[in-house]
Amino acid sequence: MILSNVGPNWPRLSYDVAIYGGGPAGISLALALSGAGLRIGLFEAGGLDPQTVGPDHPYRGENLGRPYDLASTRLRYLGGTSNHWGGWCRPLDALDFSIRPHIPLSGWPLGREALNPYLEAALEVCEVPSGGLGLAAFEHDFGYQGFIHHAHPALQVKNFLFSPPTRFGMRYRQDLEDAKDIECFLDATLVRLTTTEGAVDQASLMSSDGVRLQVSADFHVLAMGAVENARTLLHSEIANSSDFVGRCFSDHLGRTVGKALLRFENRYFQHAVRNGDRQVRALPHLSLTKQTLQEFELPNLGIVMPRISSMSLNVYGQGVKRQLDSLLQSNTQYCWVTARIENTPNPDSRITLTNESDGYGVPRVALNWRVNAFDVESLRRLCAVLGPLVGQAGGRMNIDYQVAEGAHPPGSHQAHQMGTTRMSAEADSGVVNADLRCHDLANLYVAGSSVFPTFGFANPTLTIVALSLRLAEHLRRLAGVADA
């Protein structure tokens, strides 16, 4: 059931599970919990429609580091930021879950295989056509025989697949309406959590016209996105004995590192592929094998190569093309080389609170987004590795001089906020454990990409949904309704 506002009639509410935030993380968790005899409260700060992002908007904050648009990279209404996501999907690779000596703080306390069944299910939730291949589609060779990754053993392909994109608020609104065991409140902003004896005993919420509401629950789950999850914990002054709340804020880096001439069939861009009679939209990324990434101490990465006209070549580029065409006796194609590169955790990249509060009395955030020197350096190393590899395979790369010299900082953000309540095996190196429960509190859980300890280069939402589905199973088990 969806209740459009918090009336004064409900000053106190009690649930088995209370979820704060109605984006992909919160909605998929609520629906996965449904049907098991639990009473679920889902509290969404916004309504059914977008809000204008005026100067008083609660998402506004300060930038202390690299510029970051805190307000326009998140949406505050049912469905959350999925109301304008692009639908790009790819799970993190097994490598992203592992401890890599060249990446400090790397490694998840669970492996990719633990997530596989939930990733399969997340494909359905995100409505991602995989041509009947399921997860295997992300590594599948959809007729890529003539592609450059076949020409050198250090190269490999990594596919992205596409959600329509699913607008979670619209797509699952009817399911929320129909679910007898879910009460979904709109205009219900979580303001603060209070604890006693190592557990959350109450959540204070407020509507936009000042009506207050107290919620108690056996389990509380924060699902408000990586900035708001950390903001609420910092404001509530809980779950932070490790001092990691707000730290390791991250977003994916992506930039055009150069141009290339390829004699190969180049479809390293979004296009329709087939598995038998099923059509799928895929975006193959050129990548390096795990061994090569490790040998050159590179972070995980993928490269897309949108074609451009050879007309864009200057006089020297035309010379390179002439020589290459003549040597290979073929007609090479010209393309951009755009790299999506994993960024590494940086504890100094963090969210803190300012002295200024929003209309709900919650302090606004200050974001000090920082990128490790290693990340900038790895762009340079990537260029140095890739140029000769592509050359050996019969292509040529033109590397952005400043990127190659490491002088240029990596490109702008992709609106994938991550890392602010990182998952860790040990309580002193993160905020939540492998079950997504706060190390410090018995009944507080966190959903969403704030729990990612390392980030891979894949967009986060498929993994966010998989983690929510896994969390639902965990909570059902704890509540003794696992078989329901």
Place this chain on the structure above:
Amino acid sequence: MLKASRRRFLQSAGGVAAAAAGFAVYRFICSGGAVVFNPQLEALIAEGNFSADLGEKVLQDQAPRSGATFDALHAEVMNGLSERGADLRVEIGKKVERDFAEGRTCRVDGWQLSATECHLAALAFLFQEGGGHIEAPAAGSDSPISGLPEKPIAELENWGPRFGTVGEGFNVQPSGDSALWFLFSEMDQQPYEIYFGGRPLRTSVVGGRNLITATVTKGQMRRLASKPDEIPVHLVNSVQGSKQLLGHFSVRSKGVEPRRGGLEQGDPQGTP
């Protein structure tokens, strides 16, 4: 190339080109016909398989450091390749792959190339500078812009110079190259290129956003302006894939006075 003309090239390359090109460290050694030039390689160069423009840049960037010589370049290219019998193009292709695998690379204008490719381009340039008999790709049907649609791209206010003389440079720069300038009333930041006789020129945007200069190298002058002609000059927007005819550059025979025009004709020899 016939033996006699090859010798002529080598002899002229030894002196004139070195001085004109201004590569002080660069020595062309002609050992009185003793230089053995692989005929297959010669044919590949003469057919225009390698880029003189690229080679010129290679030499500008790298020769002062390496002190390369014509002999040395030739020897480098042929090192490890069979002198006769094999298909040299295929062998060069394999050598280029080995270069990349073994880290023998060079960077030219951002392009990461194999050392052998750079040497080949440099040889092509020297060949051309030395008056080698290389067939210039003609403007027209095989020009890379011949298929582009004509569209207005930017409003041209003035340009120059608009004429030159067969065998001579115009608006000659310290490098010995000739320069054209174009003043537009307004331009955005698209990548633009000036094309001269259907061939791209090294183009730069200078002094603000609406003044463009383009360099016609000595080699290009020789190829494109070897006889009296009206050479089309285009502005090309490589992103949109369109071209705009800016005018014609007149190549006159020696002693023919150009017709002087009004202001709209521009100062035919000056800079803006």
